[in-house]
Amino acid sequence: MFELTALNSLALLGFGSAIGLLGSVLGVGGGIFMVPFLVLVFEIPIHQAVAASLAAIVATSSAVAAVNVERGLANIRLGIALEVTTALGSVAGALLANRLSGAAVQLLFGLTLLPVSVLMFLKGRRALRHGPAASGPRNAKVSSFDAAFYDPAAGGHTNYEVRNMAPASGISFFAGSLSGLLGIGGGVVQVPVMNLLCGVPMKAAAATSNFIIGVSAAASAFVYFRRGLMPLELTGVIVTGVLLGSFLGIHVLYRARSEKLQIIFSALTLLVGLKMLFGVL
């Protein structure tokens, strides 16, 4: 049985802050790192680790989205449209969970992430060398998903069009089903979909992904809570740490350059992809 002491509470607070910072800057929940860390380092039973990690994702998502919505970084219309297919996908994933081999899905997912990582890296590097693509002010919005935000790193407003919504919705369905099949939040899929496929700038993609992932995490977290599997004290400490890190991360995201975030995200995608592959092989 895991006992909270002053020492491990401090360690959990610190770890939670790091995950909150990572999550708020890159738009991922961080469950993929948090669960193994809690299990291996703190020897917390896997179900409790997953439950605490889901609550932590809800905390990052809610705190960060609150500020990003106000700043116009999170694109609510795009978020809700992708949430529909993600939510339907998560139901499909839960229904398919007994029929599909988890290892096969993990292998497919791991392999897909490797080229995604390369594409994110190349896009970030090209923009760093040649400067970001020009985005002058436009008079009329082309679709209701198009948006703009003030970017202090670019020193002005960044307008963007949202392209390829149909394939993006399809992939979000897949991302949602992954959360049902593999128990991951899906931010690592949503961010590249928005950035590479829809043409959303990295900062807005990370902010919108953060907006999306809280909903599916809340649904799963509630199931653990209702069944009495949520470790309350442990979750309370981790959530506090995650919130501290998230509020710090909001400022980092606001000031950071999209291209640099793209390169950091490509490293994260590579790490998650390799972790998935090594988990199977």
Add this chain to the structure above:
Amino acid sequence: MFQEKDFNRLIQRTLLGGVFLSVFLVSAGFGLSLAGAPSGPGLLRAGILALILTPVARVVMLIYGYWRTGENYFALASFVVLAVLIVSMLAG
């Protein structure tokens, strides 16, 4: 007139309200538990529940906001998300 700015503020306040309520209850729960008060664990539990329900409240506010701005397609999309959310919460 309900504008985009009011809408964003509504969503922001819903999310921040949920997070701050949760932080308050969790801190109070920890404090009272350390002091040996019997109500500590109950408050901690309520704090975690408030956190988990925050995204649900946010989806409800999206339905309301899009209905007010007359964007019925997005109100419907938000409603579908809420329906799936409630079904998976209760059936899971």
